[in-house]
Amino acid sequence: xxxxxxxxxxxxxxxxxxxxxxxxxxxxxxVLVSLLAHGELCVHEIAGRLDREQSAVSHQLRVLRxxxxxxxxxxxxxxxxxxxxxxxxxxxxxALAHVSHSETTR
Amino acid sequence: xxxxxxxxxxxxxxxxxxxxxxxxxxxxxxVLVSLLAHGELCVHEIAGRLDREQSAVSHQLRVLRxxxxxxxxxxxxxxxxxxxxxxxxxxxxxALAHVSHSETTR
DNA sequence: TTGACATATGGATATACCGTCATATGATCA
DNA sequence: TGATCATATGACGGTATATCCATATGTCAA
Numbered sequence: 001x002x003x004x005x006x007x008x009x010x011x012x013x014x015x016x017x018x019x020x021x022x023x024x025x026x027x028x029x030x031v032l033v034s035l036l037a038h039g040e041l042c043v044h045e046i047a048g049r050l051d052r053e054q055s056a057v058s059h060q061l062r063v064l065r066x067x068x069x070x071x072x073x074x075x076x077x078x079x080x081x082x083x084x085x086x087x088x089x090x091x092x093x094x095a096l097a098h099v100s101h102s103e104t105t106r
Numbered sequence: 107x108x109x110x111x112x113x114x115x116x117x118x119x120x121x122x123x124x125x126x127x128x129x130x131x132x133x134x135x136x137v138l139v140s141l142l143a144h145g146e147l148c149v150h151e152i153a154g155r156l157d158r159e160q161s162a163v164s165h166q167l168r169v170l171r172x173x174x175x176x177x178x179x180x181x182x183x184x185x186x187x188x189x190x191x192x193x194x195x196x197x198x199x200x201a202l203a204h205v206s207h208s209e210t211t212r
Numbered sequence: 213t214t215g216a217c218a219t220a221t222g223g224a225t226a227t228a229c230c231g232t233c234a235t236a237t238g239a240t241c242a
Numbered sequence: 243t244g245a246t247c248a249t250a251t252g253a254c255g256g257t258a259t260a261t262c263c264a265t266a267t268g269t270c271a272a
Contacts, residue, residue, distance in 0.1 A: 167219095185220095
């Protein structure tokens, strides 16, 4: 029996992946992502729209930025945030489909 | 300007989604998911293959089960676990694509 | 029914995480 | 340059989360 046995993720891959999912594992950050899914926004616009403190938003954005889920662009004194790539949007949508699907069951 | 403004997720949706992502935000549980992506397995098979304590695996599986990422089937004294639906596999794969893609950048 | 196997659960502790407050950096404008 | 706006950072306190150990539940076989 060579390797018919399912081979699990490597430890490194698992940790990297976990960091990505963990970044999305917070309601506040998900709301950020859902906002950014419509296009780029700068920090105080986000804070204003969500009625959250600038500092809190900034901390949350940092997590998303560290995990490369969002990227930034500077323009004058504003810094615009947008989703890094379509994977992020996909993740968001697939997960939404999952919870909507199992919604009835709960 | 009626509702051209991007509307964020509802609080409830965000929390539900966050629970799903949080469940995947742990290296150990991701390894479980990666194993189950190949088909169903029972607890002691998993524990054996990963060389982890039965209790630990059981705790981890409970989280995945609560979030409906896996479901179970009893057969005698064994309980077989499998992924609930294809969304789970999709999430896993899209995220893997994302981190593999940004791998070079880090 | 007893014993052995398969799985689940509870408690305890250590760690990680989120939000807040205060402050720092960086950029523009007068 | 000084004042102000936009954003980031650091420290800290409360809460959640993971892991370990011990034990409980449930199933089968003899």
